[in-house]
Amino acid sequence: MQDTVVIIGAGQAGAQVAQSLRQGGFEGPIRLIGDETTPPYQRPPLSKKYLLGEIGSEALLLRPPAFYTTQNIDLIPGASVSSIDPGAQRLSLENGDTIGYDKLV
């Protein structure tokens, strides 16, 4: 059984950690938790084409949503981490759910 890696923050750094783990051959569970409702996107979204409405917000995504499925990365959007219990290796979300981890990023 491989370690479960949990990444807090589904921004550019979090998405890259998840991708690099897969590229490096890690096959265990990866959970990418972000408090925004969208998959990781280019930040800030100041593309002139976007601001002019010439492209949609989906063009700003760092990777297409299908990437997380095909890479078996459990993207958990709209979830805010409120506390971490390192002793128990668990974190709590603002909605009351708890998630266990072996490695936390």
Ligand SMILES: Cc1cc2nc3c(=O)[nH]c(=O)nc-3n(C[C@H](O)[C@H](O)[C@H](O)COP(=O)(O)OP(=O)(O)OC[C@H]3O[C@@H](n4cnc5c(N)ncnc54)[C@H](O)[C@@H]3O)c2cc1C
């Ligand atoms: C005005 C401006 C212009 C920039 N221009 C450029 C540029 O041209 N080129 C460039 O390379 N960089 C640019 N940057 C910098 C770039 O935006 C950042 O370096 C990059 O976004 C950092 O990524 P990150 O994943 O480390 O952090 P963030 O982008 O801050 O991502 C962190 C994520 O974690 C989430 N989060 C935080 N706390 C929690 C929690 N408790 N629970 C769950 N989720 C949480 C946040 O909502 C966010 O989605 C610019 C930044 C600014 C402000």
